[in-house]
Amino acid sequence: MKKIRKKAFEPIDKEEKELMESIERDEWRPVKNIDQEKKKAMAAARNTLRKDKRINLRLTQKDYHQIQIKAIEEGIPYQTLISSIVHKYLNGSLTPRS
Template sequence: MKNEPIYLDQEENELLNEIENGEWVSNPLSPQERQAYQNNAKYTKSLQEKRQTTIRFSVSDLAVIKAKSKEMGIGYQNLIQALVHNYAVGKIKLEA
C-alpha cells in the first residue's frame, strides 16, 4: 500500500505545480463565505446527532431481534439502529 502511486486530477495537479513553483497565493475567504461554510458544517454535524425515540414492538418480534443480536454479539438496540440506517440509505429494501 505504501508503494501505490497517487493519482491526481487536473485541479490537484495544477495546485501541486503552483505550490512547487512558488506561484501559489493564499486567497482568504470572505466573511460571508466563512459563515456559509460554518453553517454547512453545523448542519452536517447535526445530521450525525442521535436522538432518543420510543418505538413499540410486539413481544415476539423483540425476542427474535434480541436473540439474533446475541448470536451476533452486539446489543439489540445497535442491531435495530443498523437495520434502520441500512434501510434509510437504501441498502435494504422492503418486499411488498
Template sequence: MQMDEYELELLDAVENATYFERVENFEDELLEAKNAAKNFLNKSKNVNIRIPEFDMLMLKRKSAELNIPYQTILSSLIHQYVTEKLKPTL
C-alpha cells in the first residue's frame, strides 16, 4: 500500500520518537480511534460485474440451500481471496 507524504512523515515521527505521553482521557481517545477504524473498515462499495448466466443460476441455487443472500457469498469469497485465505486454482 502506497503512503502519502503526510503518512510517511507521521510514521517517521512515531518510529523516531524517544518517548510518548499518555493523554488524560486515554480511554475515550482509544474508543474513538477504534470506532473510526471500525467504521472505515466496514464501508462498502457497490460494484457491477458480468457473471455467466449459468454461474449466477448455480450461485443463487447454493445461496438458497444455505439460506444466505448470494451477494453475501460473493462478498465473502472476495474477502477470503484478498486476505489470502482462498487461493484460486488455475
C-alpha cells in the first residue's frame, strides 16, 4: 500500500507551489561551500535593503499634508511611505490609474 504524505501547509501562491513541487521532485542539490554561499546571500540582502541615497523632492503643501496623514494612519514615518510607494511602482506592484 502506498503511503500518502500529508503536506504541513498549503502553498500561498503559484510560485511557492512550484518551489514545493520542485523540491519534491528532488531537483535541488546541496551546495559545496554552504558557509561561503550564506555570506554571499547575506551580503546581497544587506546591500539590497541599504538605504544609501538621499533625494530632495518638491511637493505641493496639499500632497505633503496628505502623505503625512496616510503615514500616520499606517503608523510609519512619511519618508518610509514615500520610499515604499516608489519601490512598489518601480517593481510593477503599484500601477498608475488609467
